[in-house]
Amino acid sequence: MNHHSVRGGDKRARILESALKVFASKGFYAAKVADVAAEAGVADGTIYLYFKSKDDLLISLFEEQMQQVNSQLTTALVGAISATDKLQRFFKAYLGMVETHRHATEIITIELRQSAKFMKDYANPRFAEFLKLLAGIIDEGQASGTFVSGTPPTVLARAIFGLLDELALMWVTTKGDKIDIRKAADWVGRLVLEGLERRSA
Template identity: 40%
Template structure:
């Protein structure tokens, strides 16, 4: 393959990535504003500034766009979470960073938070599909961190890591939902400290 061919292929990949990114951004905004079921591919195309047919060059359907939004966001979050965990040795500090990242990420993008908290939960079918995807990996990270803390003696051993991981996720999840629905404007990230204050109160060895 010549240098010109390699350069051409690189340029094509860049265009594909840019178009997919534009469609992702547009879809998040449209889904958050109109609701997933009330949105049309034409709405996404208009928001992205492209023709309707162009969307179908990258995604087969509106469902696939929603899946892609979830998959990409979870992959990015999990990758960043693992990088952060690698820098920390203390299980308690690891859980604290996980909670902070959870609220920081969604707190920085209200539209994405709405899609995650509301639109992805619009049907049992969606919930089952997404629960089997990156969500399970995310819970596993929390679960293993809790188990690690039990092994080191930082956390109580008479609690189940699987249950605790769901409790922590559920509390953070509720903070995001309340933030979306609240008529008050306030930063979401600091709520991680409030959640962990209660969570650790029942987890740490006395």
């Protein structure tokens, strides 16, 4: 009988999973380390055997989650040829994850922002990766002439992330009847790819 495996997963992973749930439901500041420990079924002190501090726990959570997000997005793009196709798949995959990874979405959309303030030095490399992936698609589209040039891909990537992120936030925080987040991918696709204005002819 292995002490370290309880309900199929090593302790570090279980703590991370619990932190995800607790931070998402109470917010990072309101959540207590003891809450995370209780959720994970370990002693308070045990947290500190795997993470340097409460902040470190949050950062590790980002790392893990964003890595998953990036990996799934990358997978989703496999086989796509045109930039247009890639972008549509990107939207669909991202907003699809919102539904399947509720808690992760809350952490990313809400706490990621605070991080800019409270973790002055944390560079957030995974988010950078995310943006790079998105900017790469746009760059490719602009280079191939499929997309209009003139706006820096990094800015567009950021704008598009904000757009997706806000829809995710809306979906996550709405109590009653939510929008269909999967339909939203199409709406966003139309908005971004075709624009709002009716084409003249």
